[in-house]
Amino acid sequence: MLTPRFTVDQDDEFVYITIKLSTIRFSAHNVEMVVNDKLFIFALPPYYLRLRFPGSLEEDERATSKFVSKEECIKVRVAKKTKGENFPDLDLTAKLLARLNEPTNQSISESHNYKSTTLIEEIESNENGANHVINNHMSDIAREAENFNWEVEQKSAEEMDVNMGTEHPKYGFNNQYSDMLEATVSNGNDINELAEPDGLKSDDRVVQRLIKENLKFDPEYYANEYLTAKYTPEESRIREILKWESPYKSIFLKLQREPKQKRDLDHVTSVAITFSQKEQDLMRDLPKKSYLIDDPRPIYYTIICLLYAYCYEIRSNEGDSTVESGWTIGKLTPQISCLDSQLIQSNNMTEKNMLRILVITMDRRALSYPLIRSYEVAKKCWEDVYFILRCGKRSVLKASLAAREYFRFHDIYYIYCKILLDDLCNWILRDDGCNERVLRNLAHALRKEAETIVKKDLMFEKIMTEESEDMEFINIDDVEDLAEHAYKDSK
Incomplete structure (x- = not known):
């Protein structure tokens, strides 16, 4: 059976369903339609459509259906109960x-009494069947939405080894995958930064990522960008890049100007953020899976890193993209290039705030890998991420789908869709996945943390002179001071 393309609209009294039928001869005798509470079923071989609505429907004399031959579609009207x-x-x-038995979280606003239930995780499913893995508990994301704790979770190395396995370390979305990167590395995966991606444990990935960032940061490159933007701005694109305005900022500011009674505080952009037909098709092609997430925080870290990488690339090209966009987004995102969803070693006791770690990590990578390496641009991109988060779940999904497109059809980079991006977008889409209130709280906390990071906080370990092989710590402030002195001496 084929699932036809369809669109759904509504007014106060009715739901309107438009079902596209192509390449078949329409026969009214073969059409079957069923309305049962929240369920609507349409069948016309070889098409089959089953929809579950968030509210109840009523099948009465007000229900209508009409075949429009010029548009090759059936238009159905069903009354709301x-x-x-x-x-x-x-x-x-x-x-x-979605199917009937997929788990959903109770609305945060309804209750603060949370209960653990035995649930089933769908590993992969279709209309003909499903494979299941049984698990005793599923964490209730709503429980953490009010006061989400972004402090580092301390784990011993021994505990990490038990959780992650010693022979086949896990990575990707919710640490579900293993042994999938080696083939792409041998075929020229230039996003990958790990020596043995399939064999490294989580702590080792963190160490290799930090080493690669130190090696990749080029003080001379950064100093040249800094001096050019400051003293010969006509030769630099930095000014135009900083002036460019994110469309999500425009949407959010427009919403803020509306009267308070018209705003939906929990679904900030339920009207403003729309999806194209292509985006609808992309969502329908996402894996049909549900997830048992013990700790959703690493998934939110991944969302932030991906959004930041996407914002940096789009801002650097003033809203456009290039053939290198997939490479840049992949390189900037540590969960992709280094399979690092942890971002800090398990036994690291020096830093407790994960949001601070996250901001510093992304700033360091933004100053080491892209074509445009500017501290001002790096800071500006956190504002872009803030507005995506403040626009709500729909904008996060839209931006994530856009970032995923740079990987989906690439001969090598597609593997990152399989191990991370497909599941991530599906989790954001699901009712029991990404949480609106967490996103809003995270937006405020992340913006506050990003504003506290200064140039002296962005440290790199480098060999600074040809006469010495000793590693020295240098921060962005030091690099700019050295660049200023060199510029004045040259004049």
Whole structure:
């Protein structure tokens, strides 16, 4: 059976379903439609469509259906059981295709009494069947939404070895994958930064990432960019890059100007963020899986890193992209280039705030890998990430889908869709996945933390002179001071 393309709209009284039918001869006798509470079923061989709505429907004399031959579609109208009820996210058609027994979290606003339940995780499924793995508990993300704790979770090296395995270390989304990178490395995977990606444990990935960042940072490159932007701005694109405005900022500021009674505080952009037909198709092609997440914090870290990398690349090209966009986004995202979802060694007791670690990590990478390496641009991109988060779950999904597109059809980079990006986008889409309130709280906390990071906090370990092989710590402030002295001496 084929799932047809469809769109859904609504008003106060009805739900309107438009079902596209192509390459078949329409026969009214073969059409079957069923309305049962929240369930709507349409069948016309070889097409089959089953939708579950967030609210109840009612099958009565007001229900209508009409075949429009010129548009090759059937237009169906079904009445809402409760007149005036608003059905959220009807444009996210992939959510309407969910099956009955998929787990969902209780709304945060409904209750603060949380209970653990035995749930089933769908590993992969289709209309013909599903494979399942049974697990005793699923963490309730809503429980942590009110006061989400972003402090570092301390674990011993022995504990990490037990959790991650010693022979086949896990990586990717929710640490579900292993032994999938080696083939791409042998075929020229230039995003990968690890010597043996399939054999390294989590702590070793962190160490290799830090070493590679120190090696890749080029003080002369950064100093040249800094001096050019400051003293000969006509020869630099930095000024134009900083002036460029993110579309998510425009959307959010427009929403803020509306009267308070028109705003939806939990779904900030339920109207403003829309999805194209292509994006709808991309969502429908995401894996049909549910997830048992013990600790969602690393997934939120991944979302932040991916959004930052995407924002840096898009801002650097003033809203456009290049053939190197996939490489840049992959290099900047540590969960992709270094398979590092941990970001800090398990026995590191010197830093407790994960958001600070996250900001410093992304700033260091932004000053080491892209074509444009500017501290001002790196800081500006945190503002872009803030507005995506403040625009809510829909904007996070839209930006994540856009970032995923740079990997999806690449001969080598596609592997990062398989181990991370497909699942990440699907988790964001799901009702029991990415949480609106967590995103909003995270946006404020992340912006506050990014504002506290200064140039002296961005440290690199380098060999600074040809006469010495000793490693020295140098920060961005030091590099700029040296550049200023060299510039004045040259004049």
